[in-house]
Amino acid sequence: MALLEVxxxxxxxxxxxxxxxxxxxxxxxxFHGLIGPNGSGKSTLLKAIAGAHxxxxxxxxxxxxxxxxxTPATRARAGLxxxxxxxxxxxxxxxxxxxxxxxxxHQGIWALLGSRTRxxxxxxxxxLLERFRLDARADDIAGELxxxxxxxxxxxxxxxxxxxxxxLDEPTGGMSPEERRETGxxxxxxxxxxxxxxxxxxxxxxxxxxxxxxxxxxxxxxxxGSVAEIERSTRVQEVYTTRV
Amino acid sequence: MVSxxxxxxxxxxxxxxxxxxxPIIEGLTLAALIAVPHLTSDFHTIIxxxxxxxxxxxxxxxxxxxxxxxxxxxxxxxxxMAGYVAAMMANEGGITEVLVVIPVSIVVGLVAALFIGWxxxxxxxxxxxxxxxxxxxxxxxxxxxLVAGWQWVGAANGLSIWDFLTVFxxxxxxxxxxxxxxxxxxxxxxxxxxxxxxxQLGLVLAGMRQNEERLAFFGYRVQVFKALVFCLAGAIAxxxxxxxxxxxxxxxxxxxxxALSTYAVLYGLFGGVGTLIGPVLGAFAIxxxxxxLSDQDLFKQVWPILLGLVMLVVVAYKPTGLLGFILSERERxxxxxxxxxxxxxxDGAP
Numbered sequence: 030m031a032l033l034e035v036x037x038x039x040x041x042x043x044x045x046x047x048x049x050x051x052x053x054x055x056x057x058x059x060f061h062g063l064i065g066p067n068g069s070g071k072s073t074l075l076k077a078i079a080g081a082h083x084x085x086x087x088x089x090x091x092x093x094x095x096x097x098x099x100t101p102a103t104r105a106r107a108g109l110x111x112x113x114x115x116x117x118x119x120x121x122x123x124x125x126x127x128x129x130x131x132x133x134x135h136q137g138i139w140a141l142l143g144s145r146t147r148x149x150x151x152x153x154x155x156x157l158l159e160r161f162r163l164d165a166r167a168d169d170i171a172g173e174l175x176x177x178x179x180x181x182x183x184x185x186x187x188x189x190x191x192x193x194x195x196x197l198d199e200p201t202g203g204m205s206p207e208e209r210r211e212t213g214x215x216x217x218x219x220x221x222x223x224x225x226x227x228x229x230x231x232x233x234x235x236x237x238x239x240x241x242x243x244x245x246x247x248x249x250x251x252x253x254g255s256v257a258e259i260e261r262s263t264r265v266q267e268v269y270t271t272r273v
Numbered sequence: 274m275v276s277x278x279x280x281x282x283x284x285x286x287x288x289x290x291x292x293x294x295x296p297i298i299e300g301l302t303l304a305a306l307i308a309v310p311h312l313t314s315d316f317h318t319i320i321x322x323x324x325x326x327x328x329x330x331x332x333x334x335x336x337x338x339x340x341x342x343x344x345x346x347x348x349x350x351x352x353x354m355a356g357y358v359a360a361m362m363a364n365e366g367g368i369t370e371v372l373v374v375i376p377v378s379i380v381v382g383l384v385a386a387l388f389i390g391w392x393x394x395x396x397x398x399x400x401x402x403x404x405x406x407x408x409x410x411x412x413x414x415x416x417x418x419l420v421a422g423w424q425w426v427g428a429a430n431g432l433s434i435w436d437f438l439t440v441f442x443x444x445x446x447x448x449x450x451x452x453x454x455x456x457x458x459x460x461x462x463x464x465x466x467x468x469x470x471x472x473q474l475g476l477v478l479a480g481m482r483q484n485e486e487r488l489a490f491f492g493y494r495v496q497v498f499k500a501l502v503f504c505l506a507g508a509i510a511x512x513x514x515x516x517x518x519x520x521x522x523x524x525x526x527x528x529x530x531x532a533l534s535t536y537a538v539l540y541g542l543f544g545g546v547g548t549l550i551g552p553v554l555g556a557f558a559i560x561x562x563x564x565x566l567s568d569q570d571l572f573k574q575v576w577p578i579l580l581g582l583v584m585l586v587v588v589a590y591k592p593t594g595l596l597g598f599i600l601s602e603r604e605r606x607x608x609x610x611x612x613x614x615x616x617x618x619x620d621g622a623p
Contacts, residue, residue: 079490080490081486081490100397100489101486101489101490102489102490102491102492102493102494102495105489105490105491105492106492110490111490113487113490117484117486117487119479119480119483119484119487120483121479121483121606122476122479122480122483122606123606123608126476126479126608126609129473129476129609129610130476130477130480130488130491131491133473133476133477134488134491134492134493135492136473138474138497138498138501140473141472141473141474141476141477142469142472142473142474143472144472144473144474144609144610145473146473147473147609147610170602170603170606186491190491190492
């Protein structure tokens, strides 16, 4: 059974049809890439899955539960985590507090008011910061980090809650080749407990880390399959050679 | 090209300590407030008592805007409502016992804030800053107009309280004793607010103020946290309103209207929001300036304009308020939750 089942999802903005009946299945532990030309509906689909906006029609089921009309907070509590395309770290808080904020999200109000879990979560915060090579900057203001470091901080925050499915919208945008390779290495270990849906323009990066790909074009699924199958797909080649 | 930082001991960076200015300012303010009744006349002690009550209103505003991103123009509503209830209790029921007046004022402010917050904050979608600002402004204005035309609560004349506040049956006149009761209420409100904003819940509020959408994607029910802080702020405003009515011996429609609500905003912006002590000092500064200017023949007619100009300059050129001149941005942000336990390898440097 798939962890995420997207069925016939459409999204309209007035007269513009951004998604026109998209089907996507993501298996547990699978790294699934969404690729396609600009304006093909990749980010729109990701936002519909995350709850940033609701699908006009169709259904989205996550872990056996219909989340089509669920709020982002409900989806997050169900185990779905999102890293935004534009970095959304909390720039006025310290790097440490950004991660702590993500880690304590499921605590009750009274536990938060009493700061009861501060010490218990300290080890987890430090472990995440160390893993994403941000431990030396724990006390720095997040807004002072470089773009690449902010992207890593965002991924660390998205992973903090041990999600079942992580949605990444262009995680390597603005990164140097060295940082892209490092990002791939940082994501590899999460496969043991977390599936991934990733929107990315860097095809080399996506081929390196993804098991399956779905290619979107003009709001429709053009093709879906393994990396090798997509590479052989004549329909995909046609779109990429004529319009990308 | 961005270089990848080398891994280091996680606690190393967090061991850095800098001299904290805020606790010094808080300590000096408390010392000054303790000294006031011993160093000044009863007349000035009474004026200072009134300023402390307004400072509590400023704290309630800072909790909303400075820490939670709720722009409220309605804090006077909770202040005035508790004041009217205190006056009614005294006049209709003969209840003036401070141990009853204080909890009732807190509950009135809290329940009124819960009621307003239910409509403005607890919707399915996160409300915009403008929506909440206009909603609270409208509520405050409506309440002011309502009581101004309602004979049962004295209409435009308001309500006078003829009996003194009592403590275990002993009457408390305005002056040093009343001053100390209000000082306790101010310190208690300040500590409750400080505890909240420096807890892990305070970290949620700080995140919420910067990017509500991001917090929703973490799984936080942002509206619930907003409503919670709004209620706490309402409770503090209610406490100050109940004591204010007894201190002045009077409560009128203007005590719950937009003028006083706007003053609460100005106290905060002038002193420096997001610091708690800033709005307290802002309230004292504005009231002292107003008191001094209104007493001078030269400025009697124009002091509100001068005051407005001074505030305009501070808000326009120093958005962090008076405290922004001496407080670093890093210290204003501060840290959340209990402090780290000392590590074995900690050098203990200050």
